[in-house]
Amino acid sequence: MGKEGTWQNKNVDLKQVSEKIKKFFYANKFSEVQNFDDPGGSYIQIQAKKTGAFQSLTSQRKSIQVTIRGDANNFLIAVSEGEWGKNLTYAGLFNPGVSLIGMGRNASFNKKLWNFIKDTIDSLENTYKQSITSTETKTESPLEILQKRLALGEITKEEFNELTSVFENKEEQSTDETEQNNSEQDDDEPQPVNSARWV
16 A cells, blocks of 8 residues: 655655655656646645566556645655656545555555655754745845846946936935924924023
8 A cells, every 4th residue: 555644843844855755766766757746835746667677667657656735834745656647636646535556566665765755854844944925025225226227237337327326316305305394493493481580
């Protein structure tokens, strides 16, 4: 029979798990390895096949498959046999009560692969890092934008200098206006009245 297991609260980078499994197949002389990735990021499926010792697989277009489904802190990994080049994730592989396809004479390799997967998960615990959200992205200043445009060749050096001076003049005007407003406010403030009187 195939093998499957679930892991929780491990914070594992599943992309790294996928890459290590592919390298494992290549290291074990599998000639072809391919993967299907869900655009929504909910699963990764890896397939591998080779000639020679696995003629019974290749002659029937069979392959060993590893499917990773879930997220960094709640995921399932299953090892099974399937048709080469066919994505079985949508075929109900993970529906409750569905048994995984038997591996037959490849049981010993299946065990070796499964042990590798478990060791890999242990070694990659707490490796997942969330990407910075758009709200946390640093806002670029006008000068930084101009520098990028200059580097990309969108504007010339002369245009860069001209636009830079325009921004600098605007900043100076803004500073002058602020200072002038503050000065006017100071002039408008009522002077304190001396309330002391002689008796």
